[in-house]
Amino acid sequence: QKEVEQNSGPLSVPEGAIASLNCTYSDRGSQSFFWYRQYSGKSPELIMFIYSNGDKEDGRFTAQLNKASQYVSLLIRDSQPSDSATYLCAVKPGGTSYGKLTFGQGTILTVHP
Amino acid sequence: DTGVSQDPRHKITKRGQNVTFRCDPISEHNRLYWYRQTLGQGPEFLTYFQNEAQLEKSRLLSDRFSAERPKGSFSTLEIQRTEQGDSAMYLCASSLRDSLNSPLHFGNGTRLTVT
Numbered sequence: 310q311k312e313v314e315q316n317s318g319p320l321s322v323p324e325g326a327i328a329s330l331n332c333t334y335s336d337r338g339s340q341s342f343f344w345y346r347q348y349s350g351k352s353p354e355l356i357m358f359i360y361s362n363g364d365k366e367d368g369r370f371t372a373q374l375n376k377a378s379q380y381v382s383l384l385i386r387d388s389q390p391s392d393s394a395t396y397l398c399a400v401k402p403g404g405t406s407y408g409k410l411t412f413g414q415g416t417i418l419t420v421h422p
Numbered sequence: 423d424t425g426v427s428q429d430p431r432h433k434i435t436k437r438g439q440n441v442t443f444r445c446d447p448i449s450e451h452n453r454l455y456w457y458r459q460t461l462g463q464g465p466e467f468l469t470y471f472q473n474e475a476q477l478e479k480s481r482l483l484s485d486r487f488s489a490e491r492p493k494g495s496f497s498t499l500e501i502q503r504t505e506q507g508d509s510a511m512y513l514c515a516s517s518l519r520d521s522l523n524s525p526l527h528f529g530n531g532t533r534l535t536v537t
Contacts, residue, residue: 313464343525352513352528353465360523397464399526408453408517409478410526412464 312336312411313400319417328385330396330416335379338403342374342381343410345397353397356383388420424448426529428514434535435504442500443532447516454497455526456489457513465513471497504536 316331332342341360345353359365359372359381371384381400385392395417399410427446435441447454452473457465468487470478473494486504491497501508511533515526 341523352531354528355525358523358525399464408519408524408526409455409467409470411467412457414462414464 311413312402313398313413315396315398315413315416317416319419321419321421322388324388324390324420324422326388326420328388328392328418328420330383330385330398330418332381332383332398332400332413333379334381334398334400334411336400336402337376337379339376339379339400340403341401342372343399343401344370344372344383345399345412346392347395347397347415349394356396385418388418390420390422393419426514426516426527428512428529428532430532431530432533432535434537436537437506438503440500440502441504441534442498443512443514443534445497445499445514445529446495447497447514448518448527451516451518451527452494453517453519454491455515455517456497456499457515457528459511459513459531460509468499501534504534506536509534509536 322328343358344356347353357367359374365372369386373382395415397415398413429444454471456468459465471491486502489499511531513531515528517524
């Protein structure tokens with residue numbers, strides 16, 4: 310079992326729709342969770358992080374965390390073509406992790422006009 | 423704050439040659455990470471420095487890979503006797519401290535192609 314798994318893509322949604330990206334993790338002691346966006350040929354850029362159970366909203370983005378189910382998701386409301394990118398879920402493991410993040414394989418999102 | 427800087431942006435080398443990449447982290451960040459990313463995959467952890475000390479190295483990292491961070495500032499990643507399987511994007515990231523909400527800030531990466 311991979312440490313961090315993301316729902317297989319690619320995911321295609323129409324402009325204005327809600328895009329839902331999912332991620333599960335294997336380490337029950339994981340502390341915090343990050344969503345990065347990566348445009349083709351570019352480096353990952355941070356969208357948001359979450360470390361408490363529940364929802365966290367930032368503009369059009371909402372992160373949801375359920376530690377009991379070891380599940381984290383990202384919702385993008387009012388999707389725009391500029392949101393088309395690969396979305397990476399990253400997890401900070403429990404224990405002595407030195408702050409490193411473990412990444413999922415990414416989900417490609419395409420928002421079509 | 424000029425962000426994390428990596429050099430070169432692209433490197434093409436022949437199999438068997440040695441290559442060295444440089445990373446300059448955000449100035450006040452004492453933590454520095456190297457990751458490798460291949461097409462269709464997420465970044466894969468290679469190694470980590472806190473100041474000048476290399477505190478962790480991935481089991482996946484062969485002896486051909488070595489990293490340094492002299493004086494706790496910039497870092498170099500050297501790959502000796504490159505192989506075609508080393509072709510990837512090498513990403514450097516830095517962070518300020520280890521807390522629940524301290525993210526990694528990535529540089530633009532060095533794309534290595536081994537022919």
